[in-house]
Amino acid sequence: MGASTSLKIDEMALPPTVALAASALAKRLEAGDRAEEVIVELAELGQIRQKGLEDHRTNGAVFTPYSVAEELVGEVGINARDIVCDPSVGPGVFLLAVAEHKFQQGEAVPSIIESLRGIDIDPVTVEVARITLQLWALWRGEEWLTVDHLIVGDALLDIPADWFGGCDVVIGNPPFLGQLKSETVRNPIRAQTLKEKFGNRYTAYLDESMLFLLLGVELTGERGTVALILPASLLGSDSSRLAREWIDSTLPLRDLWVGGRSVFEVAAVEVVAPILREAQSRDCRVVSYESKKAIQVPAVSDGQWSRLLAALNGTPVVHLSNQVILSDHASVTADFRDAYYWLAERVTESDREDVRPRLATVGLIDPFRFMHGQVQTRFAKQKFDYPVIDIEGDPPPKLSKWLEQKLEPKLLVATQTQIVECYADPEGELLPSTPLLSVLPVEETQLWHLMAAVSSPAASAWLSCIAAGTGLSQTTIRIRASMLADLPLPLPSKSWDEGAYLARKIQEETVDEQTCIRFGEVMNQAYNAPSEALLRWWMEQLRKKQP
């Protein structure tokens, strides 16, 4: 590392707006400006770079506000002389916060600069990180230091061998690149290389950010601390399950920082930062950035990270015996896209007298209620008050089996919910549209018993614990068919019989709150989960759904 007293800013390597701001700041620092507010201007260089990016989506380049990086650095607890790496360093906001944190702990500026590592695929943004750290060193150390350990490359493939096992802390905000969108999907050659590198922890739909978390564990030699900001959906998504399980058996999740939805200005997405490290405690700390609420909960194992977010959301923990599960008594299916297009061509506005199959959408299903004709619904880019489906004429062979199945007695379950929203269709007269889930009982006589189980407080809490974070907001879950199929069922009992009777009564009659409470109580008994807290939580959510 070299040091010199005169500043040299490579203006050609930087975006003009950043070069301008950096030069102005450099002049003031050279003239002796040591104001504490300089940190804000240093962090601002990254935000200036953000504004100059034409498309932040393809590289997932959404930079972290300094206040967020600072808070996460504080949560992690970095020590003097720790080697710290940000594997998607961007404009260096995390390394800036780390540098400042270390400086406040008394570490010398040259030692701090020497301890920082960063890599990013975007060479221009790496230059922004470099000038940011150089200006910081000038501000805090009065020295113009060379920043060597910032490199350009694909972190998942190009990290220098000596960084592996050499980092004490890996921290940052990797690119969120979902694999269901064409603009962010991996190219096939890179996908194959990553598959070979990450082995059975890799799945085709795994978000790129989760690969960075796996990389982080490797960089610390499975012994340091890793804290990366990720989409909250990775706490419970199916595609990341194997990665979570591997992490739990390697460098366990010890704290969870919950950022919420308001962390980034340019992208509204629910985010969390799992903090992985060795720890003696068997408890895990979950802390909310927005509300500052912090709770201690038992640590999780086997990749069940959603449970921690569910606990922060106030969801009671339930332990259900899985001797018998829903798929033993029913088939649980999601509809396919072809069915959607077929329905879209046949949907028509009608009225109450019409006997044709009615269209069911997620927006029309509430707990125990189907609001057809009561609220407007959107389907195939149109609004309908009373949508029915014209099924005259033979459907294509692929769809005739689907149609036959769907016009049978079934349960319909909405997929983006706080508690399970389920409606029974005993006559088989509703046609569901994706993403509604259908539960088709093996025995028709079981319909109301299955309705009671799926609608019970225990089922809602169980699903929340395995899928918190997967919905569009922190408190909603996205129920997948495979998850619902695994729902444990109660053993036969009088309580379950009464629950089935009450579920039918709640759906078919206008009922008072007492009947709902009684339903919750008997289903808690049926599930052997007689908890006041569970019932209270479920009733609170249910009341929000009452007209």
Ligand SMILES: C[S@@+](CC[C@H](N)C(=O)[O-])C[C@H]1O[C@@H](n2cnc3c(N)ncnc32)[C@H](O)[C@@H]1O
């Ligand atoms: C979400 S931004 C975060 C940047 C910075 N850590 C921060 O918090 O402000 C993600 C960064 O990852 C970079 N990036 C995307 N794919 C990468 C890859 N395969 N290897 C290294 N960096 C990558 C982008 O250029 C972008 O700067």
